[in-house]
Amino acid sequence: MQAFLQKYEKLLEWQGECLVWTGNRGRNYGRLKIRGVKWRVHRFVYTMVNGPIPPGICVCHSCDNPPCCNPKHLFLGTNKENSQDMVRKGRVNGPKGIRNRNARFTDEQIVEIKSKYIPHVVTAEQVGLEYGMNPAYVRYLCSRRSSR
Ligand SMILES: [Zn+2]
Numbered sequence: 001m002q003a004f005l006q007k008y009e010k011l012l013e014w015q016g017e018c019l020v021w022t023g024n025r026g027r028n029y030g031r032l033k034i035r036g037v038k039w040r041v042h043r044f045v046y047t048m049v050n051g052p053i054p055p056g057i058c059v060c061h062s063c064d065n066p067p068c069c070n071p072k073h074l075f076l077g078t079n080k081e082n083s084q085d086m087v088r089k090g091r092v093n094g095p096k097g098i099r100n101r102n103a104r105f106t107d108e109q110i111v112e113i114k115s116k117y118i119p120h121v122v123t124a125e126q127v128g129l130e131y132g133m134n135p136a137y138v139r140y141l142c143s144r145r146s147s148r
Helices: 002-007 041-050 079-088 107-116 124-131 135-142
Strands: 012-015 018-021 029-034 037-040 058-061 074-077
Touching: 029 041, 037 041, 041 058, 041 074, 107 124, 107 135, 124 135
Parallel strands: none
Antiparallel strands: 012 018, 029 037, 058 074
């Protein structure tokens, strides 16, 4: 990290707690070329400090400052968080039952689901549709005594 700071001294600037890349940028993220490989500066710094970033994982900023590359402000975010974010923003419109098949439900919801499912009156499919739950899972839940 020290070597990095020295090498890119002219392109880095402390702004409060943030170490901001003032060099080449793309989409607000700092860009850097190391031995012919293009890096986003924050990802490069993260890798240098913490080791390789697992595939499909992104490096996020706790300071919400994209050109910042203070290793203390960088943390790993998973694809799941990303896709949940996308779901929340309405960018993913998959069939509910499939998308949420493994979604977690609170105990309250499960109790509610169990109370809604009445065999031969309200089907597991109807309950499943309402909660975005796989009908097989509704039946499975309702066949169990405990709420888990
Ligand atoms: Zn920062």
